[in-house]
Amino acid sequence: MSMVRTVADASALAEAAAGHFALMAEEAIAKRGRFAVALSGGSTPRRMYERLAQPELAERIDWLRVHVFWGDERAVPPEHPESNYRMAHEVLLSRVPIPAQNIHRIRGELAPEEAAKTYEAELRQFFSRDQRPVSSRFDLVLLGMGEDGHTASLFPGAAAINETDRWVVAYYVEKLQAWRITLTPVVLNAAAQVTFLVSGAEKAARLRQVLYGPYQPQALPAQIIRPAHGRLLWLIDEAAAGLV
Ligand code: 6PG
Numbered sequence: 001m002s003m004v005r006t007v008a009d010a011s012a013l014a015e016a017a018a019g020h021f022a023l024m025a026e027e028a029i030a031k032r033g034r035f036a037v038a039l040s041g042g043s044t045p046r047r048m049y050e051r052l053a054q055p056e057l058a059e060r061i062d063w064l065r066v067h068v069f070w071g072d073e074r075a076v077p078p079e080h081p082e083s084n085y086r087m088a089h090e091v092l093l094s095r096v097p098i099p100a101q102n103i104h105r106i107r108g109e110l111a112p113e114e115a116a117k118t119y120e121a122e123l124r125q126f127f128s129r130d131q132r133p134v135s136s137r138f139d140l141v142l143l144g145m146g147e148d149g150h151t152a153s154l155f156p157g158a159a160a161i162n163e164t165d166r167w168v169v170a171y172y173v174e175k176l177q178a179w180r181i182t183l184t185p186v187v188l189n190a191a192a193q194v195t196f197l198v199s200g201a202e203k204a205a206r207l208r209q210v211l212y213g214p215y216q217p218q219a220l221p222a223q224i225i226r227p228a229h230g231r232l233l234w235l236i237d238e239a240a241a242g243l244v
Helices: 010-032 043-052 084-091 112-128 201-212
Strands: 002-007 035-039 066-070 072-074 140-144 168-173 178-183 193-198 231-237
Touching: 002 010, 010 035, 010 043, 010 140, 010 193, 010 231, 043 084, 043 140, 043 193, 066 084, 072 084, 112 168, 112 178, 201 231
Parallel strands: 002 231, 035 066, 035 140, 140 193, 193 231
Antiparallel strands: 072 178, 168 178
16 A cells, blocks of 8 residues: 655655654554664655754654664765765764664675675574564665666666565666665565655656556666555655656
């Protein structure tokens, strides 16, 4: 089941997304004693993380019970300006009392395939600790959408879009001339809640295609995201909703 919620602008989107995160965290911790979330990179979530780090929201969350993962990472060290980990650490994780061992970054400093294998092992180990099958999945996955319809690091034409076994893969993205490590639809679609954050008029035409156009995930990877037993929410601003 997918829902679209439109808010006024990028600032309202950050506000709504941060409030959504806090609510999801409170619910998961109350029900299952922990909140496992996969963060996205990109400029849209960055504004949300900055808002979430402010006391009136951050203080609602029991960070000792929060486990943070990433949906994808660039094949760079953690201190690199391109690192998704670095961005989230800078604007959020360094400002809230989350234990270091609850921060599960993708080790972009390793050879890409090794980083993918190491991360998959860490994910499987983390979720195997959950005795109850219902909780052996992410409580929340945050995703963005690129102007080309990519999400996480699932870019148009990537074999990873059709992956059915592995949870994490690494591959060379021709259009970026760079290696990326990404969660695959196998684990993304197992989440209890997947929430896209999309802002800006430059995405309006693509968003319309993704939401209401023909199903063609090889061309529009964001379409592959359809949680099997979870909820899908598109949190968008009016500029991105311009053609929807
Ligand atoms: C990344 C993200 C990527 C991002 C989109 C949208 O590593 O950059 O995973 O998929 O979500 O490119 O980015 P914006 O929200 O900044 O437009």
